[in-house]
Amino acid sequence: MILDGKKIQEKRLEILKEEIDESGFTPRLATVIVGSDPASELYVRMKHRACEQVHIGSVGITLPESSPTKEVVREIQFLNRDPEISGILVQLPLPPHINTMQVIESVLPEKDVDGFHPANLGRLFAGNPAFSPCTPQGIMTLLNEYRIDPEGMHAVVMGRSIEVGRPMAALLLSADATVTITHSKTRNLPSITGQADLLVVAIGKPRYVGPSMVKEGAVVIDVGTNRVDGVLCGDVDFDRVKDHASAITPVPGGVGPMTIATLMENTFLAAKRSLCTGVW
Numbered sequence: 001m002i003l004d005g006k007k008i009q010e011k012r013l014e015i016l017k018e019e020i021d022e023s024g025f026t027p028r029l030a031t032v033i034v035g036s037d038p039a040s041e042l043y044v045r046m047k048h049r050a051c052e053q054v055h056i057g058s059v060g061i062t063l064p065e066s067s068p069t070k071e072v073v074r075e076i077q078f079l080n081r082d083p084e085i086s087g088i089l090v091q092l093p094l095p096p097h098i099n100t101m102q103v104i105e106s107v108l109p110e111k112d113v114d115g116f117h118p119a120n121l122g123r124l125f126a127g128n129p130a131f132s133p134c135t136p137q138g139i140m141t142l143l144n145e146y147r148i149d150p151e152g153m154h155a156v157v158m159g160r161s162i163e164v165g166r167p168m169a170a171l172l173l174s175a176d177a178t179v180t181i182t183h184s185k186t187r188n189l190p191s192i193t194g195q196a197d198l199l200v201v202a203i204g205k206p207r208y209v210g211p212s213m214v215k216e217g218a219v220v221i222d223v224g225t226n227r228v229d230g231v232l233c234g235d236v237d238f239d240r241v242k243d244h245a246s247a248i249t250p251v252p253g254g255v256g257p258m259t260i261a262t263l264m265e266n267t268f269l270a271a272k273r274s275l276c277t278g279v280w
């Protein structure tokens, strides 16, 4: 079974648009981009396009590549105070001279629709999430849409980044999976991934995972977004793994669209919560 993120994205965005129209208010997302990295610019454009589609207002702020950390933080504080802004998204990665954690921590947790603020990550790990990071939350939605229940499964997560691996593990644990996290120092990796009923791969290595690393009948979620000779591919060797797995996400068209759908959902959530102070 191919887990079609594009199709589920369209379905979720359609439902969200109706909810937003019925709510009678307009959520607003502010995006902050530092510099002019073409991939980051493309991702931000896609997010603004999705905003338009679901009737979320959007504001794009672009700061020069040379901006020091304190200037980025000042811009975010301005957005924090703006009652018209429901959610703030800082496009990562930031240029290397910028203190990324300081920037993330400057976003008001109530407007942190990316879910990377330590308050939101802490709540997620405590099993009481407010905003969960969009990629892993989008994966949970995709699994749910296809009636794949992680309860009791051995879920193996490859990668331990704050954006994907760690929150993915927390969400799967909350969904009653037994979770193993692996990383670049993990020994005997294939013997661990080969035990996975559900394998989530987020390592940024093109087509790294082949059939010998995957248990027959496993569910395989490929988060990787790599460009090889101008062609987009995942961290999983899709063509060789697809007949081995019971369900698998393609790249493109799998996890990526779900990330964007979740960002829209989180922004609407932030807007709703801002109307009932203290509820978030």
Ligand code: NAP
Binding pocket: 135, 158, 159, 160, 161, 162, 163, 164, 165, 182, 183, 184, 185, 186, 189, 202, 203, 204, 205, 223, 224, 225, 226, 255, 256, 257, 259
């Ligand atoms: P990242 O911050 O570079 O983290 C990569 C992780 O993979 C690290 O924890 C690293 O381990 C681990 N790793 C590297 N080689 C490994 C190996 N051979 N076996 C097991 N673990 C290994 O990357 P990220 O931000 O999590 O992103 C991962 C991939 O997902 C990238 O291709 C990125 O573009 C993509 N992505 C896609 C979306 C989407 O919406 N589709 C969203 C976010 C990211 P160490 O910690 O030991 O270094």
